[in-house]
Amino acid sequence: MYCPKCLNETLFIKPKGVIDIYINGKKRDNGRFLYNIEESEKEQLIADFKLKCEEFFKWYSQFNNQDPIEYVELLTVDVKCENSCKFSPLERFSAVDIIVKRSLIEEILKELGEKYKMRIALKV
Numbered sequence: 001m002y003c004p005k006c007l008n009e010t011l012f013i014k015p016k017g018v019i020d021i022y023i024n025g026k027k028r029d030n031g032r033f034l035y036n037i038e039e040s041e042k043e044q045l046i047a048d049f050k051l052k053c054e055e056f057f058k059w060y061s062q063f064n065n066q067d068p069i070e071y072v073e074l075l076t077v078d079v080k081c082e083n084s085c086k087f088s089p090l091e092r093f094s095a096v097d098i099i100v101k102r103s104l105i106e107e108i109l110k111e112l113g114e115k116y117k118m119r120i121a122l123k124v
């Protein structure tokens with residue numbers, strides 16, 4: 001990944017960490033999950049991600065004025081630059097396609113959208 005500090009392709013997401021989930025720019029207090037990219041942990045990672053999305057849908061489905069689900073962001077501070085760049089906790093990086101494939105995110109949202117009768121209109 002591209003490092004915004006040293007401007008090289010030397011940034012990596014750590015094999016273990018925390019991902020915050022933002023849906024339409026909103027994040028719930030507990031809208032985060034631990035990840036571990038080891039193959040043996042993959043099912044757990046996906047189950048945890050799905051659970052967190054479902055919690056959001058349950059919560060958001062109670063709103064009177066619901067916008068369709070347009071933006072889903074998976075952000076993490078658990079990155080490391082080979083050039084040892086330092087980042088502030090406010091600098092977060094997208095884990096989409098690195099930790100969770102975009103196609104899987106779309107699949108999960110579609111499923112939840114049907115279950116909670118919410119419209120999904122993802123914009124990239």
Ligand SMILES: [Zn+2]
Pocket residue numbers: 003004005006007008010081082083084085
């Ligand atoms: Zn760097």
